[in-house]
Amino acid sequence: MSADPPHSSHPLEAHFREAVGSLRWDAAKSDTSAQLPASAAVREGSGLSLQRCLELFDAQITSRLCDLAAQWMHQRGRGYYTIGSSGHEGNAAVAAALRVDDPALLHYRSGAFYITRAAQLPGQDPVRDILYGVAAATQEPIAGGRHKVFGHPDLAVIPSTSTIGSHLPRAVGVAFAIERARKLGHRTPWPEDAVAVCSIGDASMNHSTVTGALNTTLHTVHQGLGLPLVIVCEDNGYGISVPSPPGWVGAAVGNRPGLTYFRADGGDLAEVFEVASRAVKQARMRRRPVLLHVEAVRFLGHAGSDAEASYRSAKAISADYARDPLVRTAAMLVASGRHSPTELLDRYARTREHIWSVADKAMASPTISSRAEVISALAPRHSRQTASRALEAASPSRRSTPFGDRLPESQGPLTLAQTIRASLTDALALDPAALVFGQDVAVKGGVYGVTGGLQRSFGPARVFDTLLDE
Secondary structure, three states, X not given: OOOOOOOOOOHHHHHHHHHHHOOOOOHHHHHHHOOOOXXXXXXXXXXXXXXXXXXXXXXXXXXXXXXXXXXXXXXXXOOOOOOOOOOOOOHHHHHXXXXXXXXEEOOOOOHHHHHHHHHOOOXXXXXXXXXXXXXXXXXXXXXXXXOOOOOEHHHOEOOOOOHHHOOHHHHHHHHHHHHHHHHHOOOOOOOOOOOEEEEEEOXXXXXXXXXXXXXXXXXXXXXXXXXXXXXXXEEOOEEOOEEOOOOHHHHHHOOOOOOEEEEEEOOOHHHHHHHHHHHHHHXXXXXXXXXXXXXXXXXXXXXXXXXXXXXXXXXXXXXXXXXXXXXXHHHHHHHOOOOOHHHHHHHHHHHHHHHHHHHHHHHOOOEOOOHHHHHHOOOOOOHHHHHHHHOOOOOHHHHHHHHOXXXXXXXXXXXXXXXXXXXXXXXXXXXXXXXXXEOOOOOOOOOOOOOOOHHHHHOOOOEEEOOOOO
C-alpha cells in the first residue's frame, strides 16, 4: 500500500478547493492585517480570536479528511465504519467553549469536537484514535478495535454508542453525580464546577430514550436540584433518509420550563463559539441545564453505504455545498486579511497528506482475530479481588449506627429481602460515596420493604426516590 493520497478526490473536496481558491484576496488589506496580534477578533465584535479560529479551522479540515480517508479505507476492504462528521464541523467551536475536564458523551458526528479537545492536552493523537478505530485495529486506544467510538479517559470523553440518543440518560446521570458529590463532599473524576455535555442528532429528539431523559432533566430541576448539563442538538435535517420537519427541534424544546434554549448557525464558526460560550457559562454558573440547537448540514450521506441519491435529487445535494462550514470558516479567515486562500489550501493539502499516511498505517495494523480477544476486555474476571472485597465491612462504630445491637450475622436465618437490606446497609456504611436511589426506595422502602430504614439511617442525600419511569 502507498501512503500517498489518491489523486482523485470526492466532489466535496473539489468544491472546497474551488470555493476557497476563488475567495477574494485583498493584498492591500493583508499588509494592514498582518500587524494585528493573533489575539485580535476574527471579525468585528466576535469573541473568537484570529489564532483560535485558525486552530479550529485545522480541526475542521482534519475531521473532514478523516471522513474521506475512512471511505477510502472502506473501498480497500480495511475500513469498517463510515458514519462521518462532514457538515457538522462547527462542533469544533462547541469544544472550544468547554474545558478539557468537562465530561463529554458524544454523538457519532463529533469528529471536529474530539479533535479540538485533544488539541487542548499535549501528547494526544486524535487522527490515530479515529482511523485506527475505523480499521478495527487492536492498537486503537479507545475500544481496542471492537467498535469505533469517540472516547478517551485523559480527555474526559466517556466512550458511548450514541445511536438514537442512548447516551443522553447517562449524561443526565453524570451531571447529577457532579452536583450530588459536591453536596456530599466527595470527589469525582471532574472538578466541582464541571458541566457535562452530550451531543445528539435531530432525529434522536423523537426517540423515547431522549424524551425520557429530557423529562428526567426537567423533573430534577423542577425540584430545585442542580443539573449542570449542556445538551447539543446537531440538526442536519435528516434521520437516515427521513427528513425532519423544519423547525421541529425549536418547537419541541424551545420553550420547556427549566431548560434554557440557545440556537446557532452551525456553518458560522464564530457564531457557534459565541452562542456556545454563553450556553456553557450559564450551565456552569447556574448549575442548570441548557440546550444548544446547532443547525448543520449533512455531507456524504448517513454513512458510506447510504445511497443518498435514491431519496434526494442531485440538485439538492449539490446545493448543500453552499453551506459547507469549512468554506465559510475559510472565507472568514480570508476576509480578516490575515490569511490568503493559497495559504489555507496549502494547510489542507499538508493535513491530507498526513491523514492518508496514518490511514495507510491503520490498514496495515493487526485486527482482533479470535473470540477470546473480543471478550477479553469486556468482562474481566477478578474473582479473588471480588471475594476479598465482599468480606470487607465498616468499622463496628459505623455499623452500630444503622444496625444498633442487631447485627445481621447474629440474627440467625434471614429472608432474601432481609439479606438484601442488610447488604445495602453494609455497603452504605462502608463507602460514604455509595448511594441508593430508584422508584419507591426512600421513605416507604419499596413494596416489600427491602430498602426500609435506609434513608433514616443515611439521610435523603444518599437514599432517595427518583421519578416513576417504568
